[in-house]
Amino acid sequence: MVTGGANGIGLACARAFAAGGAAVWVLDLGSEQPATVASTFGGTGRAVDVSDRESLEAAFAATGMPDIVLANAGCVFPGGLEATTKEAWQRTIDVNLTGVFYTVQIAAELMKRRRQGAIIIIASTNSFDGEADFIAYNASKAGLLGILHTAANELGPYGIRINAVCPGLIRTRLTEEWFSNPSLLKDYFRDIPLGRGGEPKEVADAVVFLASEMASFITGAALVVDGGQMAAKFGTWNEETAEFCEDHWRLRS
Secondary structure, eight states: OEETTTSHHHHHHHHHHHHTTOOOEEEEOGGGOHHHHHHTTTOEEEEOOTTOHHHHHHHHHHHOSOSEEEEOOOOOOOBOTTTOOHHHHHHHIIIIIIHHHHHHHHHHHHHHHHTOEEEEEEOOGGGTSOOTTBHHHHHHHHHHHHHHHHHHHHHGGGTEEEEEEEEOSBOSTTTHHHHTOHHHHHHHGGGOTTOSOBOHHHHHHHHHHHHSGGGTTOOSOEEEESTTGGGOSSOSOOTTTEEEETTEEEEOO
16 A cells, blocks of 8 residues: 555555555545556555545555555645744644554554554655755654654564655655756755765665565664765765766766
C-alpha cells in the first residue's frame, strides 16, 4: 500500500514495488485519479484522504492484510513563522503528521496478527534542519522521527520493521519550479556534494531496499537520500574548480 501514490515519489515507489512482483494499492485523493494511475502498471487505486481516519480504515479493509505499507502522502504550504496561517498549519499537520500516524497505527494493528511486515515513512532532510519559510512542513517532518523511533521500539517484538527515507530536493511536480530555474539551482546545488538534485526513482530504490529482506535487521533507521547535502556544512562547489551546466555542477577538466 502506498499513500500519496498517484504522483511524484509515491508513484515511483508504487511502480518499483509492482516491478518487483508486488500487488500494489495506490491510495490518494480522488482529484489525483489513483485508480487510473494505478491501472498503468497493473495496480489498484482508491480515493483516500489520509487525514480522514474512516477513509483510511475503509481502504485498509478493502486491501486485506498488507505486507508493506509506505506512508508517503504529504503536502507543503510555504510560509515563515509569522506568515503561516492557522489553516495552512493545520492542513500540513493533518496530512503530514496525523495522516502518517493513522497509517502506521492501522497498519501495525493488522501486521501484528501475522507478526511480520514492513512500514516505511517518507520523511525529509527537513526533519533535521530549519529551512526558512517552511515552518509547518519542517515541524510535521520532524515529528515523523518521533513516530518512527517510538513505533520501532514497540513493533520490533512483533517482527514488524519500520524505517524512514529522508529525501533532499527531488524533481517532482511540487519542485518543478525550482528545477526550471538554473540560477536558483546553481546556488542550491553548491552545497550538495553530488552537485545535483535527485530523481523519484532514486528515492524509490531506497524505499524498496528498506522494504525487502536485504534490510531484515534494520528498523528505526532514517536513511538520508540527498546527494550528501546533510554532510556538507560549508558547501562543496565553487567556480575556481567547477562549472554549473544546465542543472548540475561538474569539475572542470
